[in-house]
Amino acid sequence: MSTLMTRSRGAVRVAAREPAQPVNTMLLMMLMLTGIGLVMMTSASMEIGNSQMGDPLYFFKRQVFFIIVGLCLVAVALKIPMRLWYQASAPLLAVAILLLILVLIPGVGTVVNGSARWLDLGFYRLQPSEMTKVFMVFFMAAFLSRRREEVQLSWSGFLKPMVIMGGAVVLLHFEPDHGAMVILMATTFTLLFLAGAKLHRFMFLVMLCFAAFAWLAISKPYVINRLTSFLNPWAAEYVYGEGYQLTQALIAFGRGEWFGVGLGSSIQKLYFLPEAHTDFVLSILAEELGLAGVLVVLSLFCILILTAFRVGRAAEAQQNYFNAYVAYGLAMIFATQVFINFGVNTGLLPTKGLTLPFLSYGGNSLLISFFMIGVLMRIDYELTNGSSAMEQEDAA
Template sequence: MRRRRRWRAIPCCCLRPARASTCSPTTRTAGGGSRSMCMSWADPQTMTLRWPDAGAAERPRHRDQTILVLTLLLVAVGLGMIYSASGVMAYKRFGDPSYFLKRQMLWLVFGLVCLLAVARTDLNRLRRWAVPLLFLGALGVVLVLIPGVGVTVKGARRWLRIGMWTVQPSELVKVGILLYLAHYLAKKGSRITDFWRGFVPPLVVVGAIVGLILIEPDMGTAAVIGLVTLGLLFVGGARLGHLLLIGLAALPVLYLLVMRVSYRRQRILSFLDPWSDPTGSGFQVIQSFLALGSGGVSGVGLGEGRQKLFYLPEPHTDFVLSALGEEAGFLGTIAVLLLLGWFVARGFAIALEADDPFARYLALGVCFFVGFHTLINVGVITGLLPTKGLTLPFVSYGGSSLVVNMIGTGLLIAVSRHRPPI
């Protein structure tokens, strides 16, 4: 009896949907047999090469271990740098040089629990929770804006106090937005090309949340969410003209947000020329330059950095990479960035192998969030972008940020369970 062959789809490098169909002639295999290869563009969700795989039925699904190892390596680097960069400051403020390290480790334990829980959760169940989680995240952002409820630090009201802990709802809402966008794009399919019925609705939903985040104000998080939303709409098949139209419409809004507010305008001016105000708005970036320059190729040695001694503001949060650059040098900085790049690349590989549109968009969204966060953080510490107050994923101090990133890793592992191994 002739064995039936099971067909499986191998995603191509292009993630955007297409609208045509071509098939190539039968190709000869190395063993002398033949395979029928087809380029399928008919499915609005994927562009795939299809060929028969006799062993696909026997190939077990598996969790991606590489993404977990990369996460743990980055977290380990982060814990070391948090202790090194904050030890002196923590001792002066709290009498305990490991104060910030201990708090980050507690958040890490909670983050690992979330990672394992999400990694073991069925994607269909996660999809059913997309809208409720989005609503809960938006509710948290609203609560922050209520006087007496939100915690104000340095003029920004971004946190909620829960007992002895503070959480940042604008970080947590990213999970709800990601699940919602993945669900919406998978549901709409090719109808995303319809401007009013497909393209505009998610922009209205996400735009409302971004507007609330801007009121806090938190320009950095709002910018990342906006970039991720447009990125997912693009790979989901939205028309390029629609995306450009939204970009043009956002320009006057950005102008009003930046140039009409004095401290934001000053940030832009100091970004263009930080030396024009070296003791004021340009101080932070200049100290970052000094830290990176002092490190040279191999660094001054772990724990031996000087800029963290009350020169470089926020050396354990937004500018942790500057502190790392001073102590571990150019080589250490590049090593951390390569780990982050590998994380994003591995996430893209998981997305490419996903056999479900929701899973694919979910994995891509995690990659976009980590990738844009990293690019903006690096741009800020090197003076290529104005200061935004964004953390370096997995490395910077920040409980809400760490937990959300760990959930992102859990989502990638959950998606990897629904694909053949690479």
């Protein structure tokens, strides 16, 4: 700490000058990704906003509103001690499971494009699967912090969280929301592995997952169509059907080349690429900003995810296992969602509707992403300031 010396009528006064606080890396990455996303989402949605809503800035205005609400969520999450999330983890997951059940009730859940994923609240469409992913992380982190030895040493400790996750996965299957299913399973498996579960137990579950996937592919013809169209989207029978979105996304990437055709100059967003401002905003970014723009966005996500894992590792080093597993779990949600969205847009994975955090249009995904950043920043704050600081804050 540096000092500042001043003289007042012969007396020397020493004033302390506080060092400048470093900018939180996760906050910086969040703001940069949100800024890029707002620009690209607006560029991708102006034509559809003008034709459908009579206002080219319709989606821009709504996204700005969600960003403002999301920033408020970050501020709220920063004020809530992690021990409160620990205490409320089971009730929160129970509420999320109840909401997943409600969306399946005819007349209660809202069906869009054949999927019942939303609850229409009048002013807002709530998507329970988004909050389920986060509340499942809270529950698993609380369970693993209490039962680490049981998870490491016995099958019962390993299978108990699997049963809870399995119930949520079944409900997500009936919506259907297979993207959320994959994220939920990948996050839970990762947390169990980091908690010290034996590797051979995962092999049993992997075989079950493959069997379930085979059954799903057989029982749902559209799954087979998506897989076969993904392998050869340019085939005559798929290029205007199941493979249409992928081929249009690949055309966008091809047109963008290294540095893009210029901001606002995309052709694919002019009704060629469906969902250009939501699930496929990355393709429009690639067309307008080129491979360079895609690599910048990917780098920002990598920094964000690695920083979240670093926070989790620091919490684990202090034996604060709940905070550590929450940080690991939220990092995995970001990592899995980014991986799937990038894979779908580039043709590395079968086409699946899944938003890109901070970039795609949509209130549910954006608000949950902001909330997760707020929780991660709270964990980082508690690491830096210690439990005594938290107790003083709670007493105040």
